[in-house]
Amino acid sequence: MIANIKCMIIDDNELDRLFLFHHLKQYENIEIVASFNSAKKAIPYLEHPIDLLIIEADLKGMNGLEFRKIAHKIPACIFTSLHLEFAIDAFELDTLDFISKPLKTERFHYSIQKLFDFLKMKEKCDCFDALVGENSIKIKEGSNIFLIKITDILYLEALKDYTRIITPEKKHCILDSLGNLLHKTTFDSFIRIHKSYAVPRHLIRSKNAHEVELTHQIKLPIGRSYKENLSFFQP
Helix, strand or coil: CCCCEEEEEECCCHHHHHHHHHHHCCCCCEEEEEEECCHHHHHHHHHCCCCEEEEECCCCCCCHHHHHHHCCCCCEEEEEECCCCHHHHHCCCCCCEEEECCCCHHHHHHHHHHHHHHHHHHHHHCCEEEEECCCEEEEEECCEEEEEEHHHCCEEEEECCEEEEECCCCEEEECCCHHHHHCCHHHCCEEEEECCEEEEHHHEEEECCCEEEEHHHCEEECCHHHHHHHCCCCC
8 A cells, every 4th residue: 555645635615625534534544734725825835745636626716727737746636626627628737537526435435546556556667667669669567578569559648757558458657758659650650639648540439529439448538739630530
């Protein structure tokens, strides 16, 4: 279990803050180190080490999205909001999850498990190494070496300075940014559809205004500034 996760909560609804306090207290390894009812009050606290930010997207004054842009050094961010229209813009930022309100226990615990998975993977990535070849990528994970064919990759997911490589059999993670990988000729067959995702062109099966569907019934969001990258696809 990941130890000593420091959490900051920002929400202008007192009942929602109480909900978060109650449920986070169930995790011995999560410490709530700060709680605010506005983003402006939280700005001076950004000098302190924070691992997790849970923030309402639709705050009065400085909203949650604006705060996240200046709080980009916090590794994990979970947005909450009654207004789902914030979700698209939220995922353009470094967002772990977006929970719609009213907050529900099962959905919140799912998000925390997603947090644990992310932090575990981030720790392991410090020991990972990758060598990109012409048609494959060799990944060293501890004492194990995996040779992955580029044609076997379903999609790539950005996690700050790391990239998660999704294949039908396994999820790998390497210490290299998505942007750097896409500049390598090995990944010429991939297009970036979102700040967080890149996909192989040939795996796209359908698209609409907000998402693409790949093989294996995988659905991924389309970022507003990346829509032109999909202009080649005509169903």
